[in-house]
Amino acid sequence: MAVTDAPKIITTRFDQADGHTLAGYERTGGYAALRAALGRTPAEVLDEVKAANIQGRGGAGFPAGTKWGFLPADVHPRYLVVNGDESEPGTYKDRLLMERDPHQLIEGVLLASYAVDAKQAFIYVRGEMAVAQERLATALNEAYAAGLVGRDIAGSGWSMDVILHWGAGAYIVGEETALIESLEGRRGMPRLKPPFFPAVKGLYMQPTIVNNVETLANIPWIVTNGGAAFAALGTEESAGMRLFALSGHVRNPGVYEVEMGKTTFRDLIEAPVYGGGIRNGGTLKAFIPGGASAPWFFEEHLDLPLSKATVDKAGSMLGSGAVVVMDDTTDAVKACARVVRFFAHESCGKCTPCREGTTWLHQILQRILAGDGRPSDLELLMDVSDNISPGITWPPKQTTICPLGPSAVSPIASALRRFRPEFEAYIAGGRHAAAVPVEVGARG
Amino acid sequence: MARLSPENEVLARQIIGRYPRSRSALIPLLHVAQEQDGWVTDEAMGHIGELLGLSSAEVLGTCSFYEMFKREPVGTYLVNVCTNISCQLLGGEELLEHVEERLGVKAGATTADGMFTVEDVECIAACTEAPCLQVNYRYFHRITHAAFDTLVDDLRAGRRSDEIPTHGTTTRVRQHVPADRWAGVGADGLAPEVR
Ligand SMILES: Cc1cc2nc3c(=O)[nH]c(=O)nc-3n(C[C@H](O)[C@H](O)[C@H](O)COP(=O)(O)O)c2cc1C
């Protein structure tokens, strides 16, 4: 495949010192898409987004235009909620988009609201992202003062408000129905879908569109250049450019905007303009293709293109665009245990298999790491996994309210199937293998 | 200090006014309380409940779900070290050990002088910049052990206070909507709030 010379779409102002200000944004074409759109009908704007065939960048990869089309006609008020809760391990792109180009997001929010006829939008920023909150607050203040948000936007007679909202620390709030619960001032626990599909019964039980920050950041370019120009990038199935956070054991970790479908994992990891290969001339052991929830990939997957359909078919997901690379020095047991600890910590507790299961998986892995593992523990890990995610299939058969529970199983199924001898060595070697000093009279 | 100050009550009412349903302001108001006192006191939660027409149990129910809300005093500076996968691969756990050693407390604890609280946290969305940490939610990317030591010295000497506010303050810029710019049409047609 190839490193393509497709144009950058949403990262063009990342290196511009004043790219986050209204002046810097407008000087480089900002708010031109909005002004143009206000001279067209909402349906025409919606059609551009449908033609762009842009898949949501938050994790599920659902086409944005199709989602917007799901809103029931004539039910008002309706809302747009921006998901800026970015907290899937390995994922780092929405924070950059909010810090470096907040007006691009605001313009995307305005265009989306215009297309779906929402009169109020909420940008929900992760609580821990103080600078992103500051940049968005400043940008919104500028935009309100300049007549670009609020009453009679750009003299068009169209009015709507955009409210900055911020969270307080909980990964599960990134799930769209939990995000809505949180925005209603409640504990961030997911709602059952159906009946609570946001497009039908969302915020305040009204029709609501939830979109990821990156998805919306693409909208100004799509409206300016046309949906067809976006769809011409990438492949028919996976259109456009996408941000990938490449982390772990590569020479040049970074956030790269790459053309979907045409670029492969190998290009991303090895090309000098991207990852530059495994650090220290080492070799690849495994990589996570789409955030901590995704089953791991290995060397044989390197030549797969960065396309949703292909990665789904190969048994994992592009998820949130987070590629985590592990070289041959990586302790697979430790890596697996760390990801499982995350899910155990972040389970909201609403469903028993997830709440109890993730806690047990975490505790069993901790005892294996501590050198207290039992030979039966590996079957036990798979058995508990099977109780959270029956059959341990991909995609999972969902028996829980949200996909978090089954996601906790991904690292175990991946690491245990591929690197079982490493787990066995921890168990066989006991405390000595784990280099934990044996204390006489200690537990166990 | 305990209830929201008169100025913060004014701010609280402004925030409440932006939402179609007042309860939506709960998390932002808990942040206002935490900014005022450095942590969320029972009295502040009671006051917020009065403002929103919620019981103390409802306020506490939401508050206790979210990691950032501290219901007892913490250090002036909260040091959050990421040990999740991307950071673990590049020395996040060793960084945490160093932080614990340098400050003389384990994750979860506060130094005797009340300056620092250390936390071992999940991914903070800086994965390509590992290892990394936050001090009061300000980022330090690819931080070395030596750079952390310097940071601690600076903070103790009060040299970074313009860059890093004390615990409780996240955003230092608030959204302001001038009355003549507010569209105010977001709740049109929404059924009245039921409490
Ligand atoms: C456990 C869990 C966590 C999620 N976290 C996020 C997140 O942090 N940001 C995000 O945009 N989407 C997240 N999602 C996906 C959202 O539910 C939703 O699909 C997305 O925000 C829709 O936007 P998009 O269609 O533009 O991608 C998460 C989903 C699950 C199940």
Ligand code: SF4
């Ligand atoms: S699967 Fe886990 S995180 Fe999701 S709703 Fe159930 S308990 Fe909560």
Ligand code: FES
């Ligand atoms: S894993 Fe440490 S910042 Fe994401």
